[in-house]
Amino acid sequence: MKQRENWGSRIGFIMAAAGSAVGLGNIWRFPYMAGDNGGGAFILIYLGFVFVIGLSVMIAEFAIGRRTGLAAVGAYKSYSDRWTFAGVIGVLSAFFIMGFYPVVGGWSLAYVFKSLTGLMSDAGAIGDAFGGFIGNPVEPLGWMLVFLVFNILIVAKGIAGGIEKAARILMPTLLVLLAFLTLRSVTLPGASAGLEFIFKPDFSEVSGQTLLAALGQAFFSLSLGMGCMITYGSYLSKKETLPNNALIVTALDVGVAILAGVAIFPALFSFGMEPTAGPGLVFVVVPIIFAEMGAIGPLFGAVFFIALTVAALTSSVSLLEVVVAYLIDQRGMERKKSVYSAGGIMIVTGILSSLSLGVMSGVTIFGVGFFDFFDILTDKIFLAIGGMLLAIFAGWVVKKEDLYDELTNSGEKEFGLFNIWYNLIKYVIPIAVAVVAVMGITDIEQ
Numbered sequence: 027m028k029q030r031e032n033w034g035s036r037i038g039f040i041m042a043a044a045g046s047a048v049g050l051g052n053i054w055r056f057p058y059m060a061g062d063n064g065g066g067a068f069i070l071i072y073l074g075f076v077f078v079i080g081l082s083v084m085i086a087e088f089a090i091g092r093r094t095g096l097a098a099v100g101a102y103k104s105y106s107d108r109w110t111f112a113g114v115i116g117v118l119s120a121f122f123i124m125g126f127y128p129v130v131g132g133w134s135l136a137y138v139f140k141s142l143t144g145l146m147s148d149a150g151a152i153g154d155a156f157g158g159f160i161g162n163p164v165e166p167l168g169w170m171l172v173f174l175v176f177n178i179l180i181v182a183k184g185i186a187g188g189i190e191k192a193a194r195i196l197m198p199t200l201l202v203l204l205a206f207l208t209l210r211s212v213t214l215p216g217a218s219a220g221l222e223f224i225f226k227p228d229f230s231e232v233s234g235q236t237l238l239a240a241l242g243q244a245f246f247s248l249s250l251g252m253g254c255m256i257t258y259g260s261y262l263s264k265k266e267t268l269p270n271n272a273l274i275v276t277a278l279d280v281g282v283a284i285l286a287g288v289a290i291f292p293a294l295f296s297f298g299m300e301p302t303a304g305p306g307l308v309f310v311v312v313p314i315i316f317a318e319m320g321a322i323g324p325l326f327g328a329v330f331f332i333a334l335t336v337a338a339l340t341s342s343v344s345l346l347e348v349v350v351a352y353l354i355d356q357r358g359m360e361r362k363k364s365v366y367s368a369g370g371i372m373i374v375t376g377i378l379s380s381l382s383l384g385v386m387s388g389v390t391i392f393g394v395g396f397f398d399f400f401d402i403l404t405d406k407i408f409l410a411i412g413g414m415l416l417a418i419f420a421g422w423v424v425k426k427e428d429l430y431d432e433l434t435n436s437g438e439k440e441f442g443l444f445n446i447w448y449n450l451i452k453y454v455i456p457i458a459v460a461v462v463a464v465m466g467i468t469d470i471e472q
């Protein structure tokens with residue numbers, strides 16, 4: 027049997043897993059979700075979900091991936107054929123997320139160049155420029171294709187050689203860039219209003235929808251509920267301790283989201299803008315903020331969008347890898363061939379969702395265009411269901427001893443919180459996710 031690929035080093039694994047977690051979810055989505063949902067209260071609820079539900083599910087995904095040495099579908103299937111569907115939901119989620127993610131990745135790439143070529147010369151025109159750009163039938167498609175080609179090239183190179191190498195260089199770059207931007211933002215006059223907005227919770231506006239949005243954001247941002255961390259865990263050496271690694275990845279992910287919030291809101295309030303700009307927040311408000319900074323603005327802008335593109339890329343490669351690992355493990359395909367076929371489908375869905383923001387805006391599924399459809403379907407439905415199924419599977423199908431064995435490296439390492447974790451996974455998380463999902467969905471329908 028051919029030896030399964032492995033991560034080249036521990037730090038490489040952490041970088042790759044954190045690279046998967048830290049992405050558009052943290053820098054593009056988190057600030058606008060927080061802005062739309064009232065700021066501090068949303069952030070607190072989100073943090074609660076991340077550390078109670080997300081961290082536990084991540085530990086379970088790592089454990090199941092490494093135990094079975096298989097990606098999502100194979101891992102479920104190796105315990106019971108009846109559970110194959112849960113893995114398949116994960117592969118489908120990867121396709122759906124990749125239906126819109128490369129579009130935003132492409133925008134980000136485009137904005138690196140736009141920042142340097144006059145976008146910020148007229149702050150008043152930036153909003154219209156964004157609307158015009160994403161609605162254009164050709165330009166964003168080109169950028170999305172470039173972004174997807176990067177993904178295909180990296181994943182075709184395999185685990186240690188491609189994804190890990192890229193993440194090891196790109197992730198630290200991102201952290202440095204963000205820290206730099208955050209410092210700039212909090213030292214602007216009037217920045218404290220922005221800090222108050224994110225750190226002073228107001229629970230009066232919290233609804234079922236807020237809860238579901240926070241839960242979906244937690245799963246999305248940590249790359250959970252669709253087998254991604256099962257797949258990454260399956261490449262991890264038996265020597266590593268899983269709970270520690272999960273905690274580091276979670277802390278990094280939260281850290282970057284909060285950094286992004288602290289980079290954006292103080293500046294936003296300092297310039298007297300509204301926090302509820304929606305998905306355009308990063309692409310409209312941030313360039314305006316930079317434009318107001320004078321001559322240095324375009325450079326700051328370019329740096330910001332390089333960071334965003336980098337973050338997006340290390341996440342999208344993990345999504346592509348979920349599909350590729352499935353094709354390799356379950357369909358016996360070669361890596362390169364799997365990458366090209368999965369990538370090919372993603373090019374088609376990417377084109378559909380990019381066009382849905384312009385010339386194809388009339389074509390809708392359940393009342394929304396392709397872009398929103400892919401986004402809402404994964405964030406609000408698939409990931410929550412996937413996370414709940416994973417918890418039920420770990421709690422009720424996998425043997426408790428197996429999990430204990432995996433999480434303590436056969437008793438060699440301590441995991442003092444094992445029983446608490448196990449009860450969370452077995453009882454609390456399935457019920458909590460179901461309650462939040464029902465509350466959120468009934469709330470939307472009203």
Ligand code: PHE
Nearest residue numbers: 047049050051246247249341
């Ligand atoms: N976590 C990534 C982000 O925040 C998105 C992602 C979701 C990646 C699910 C892999 C799996 O951008």
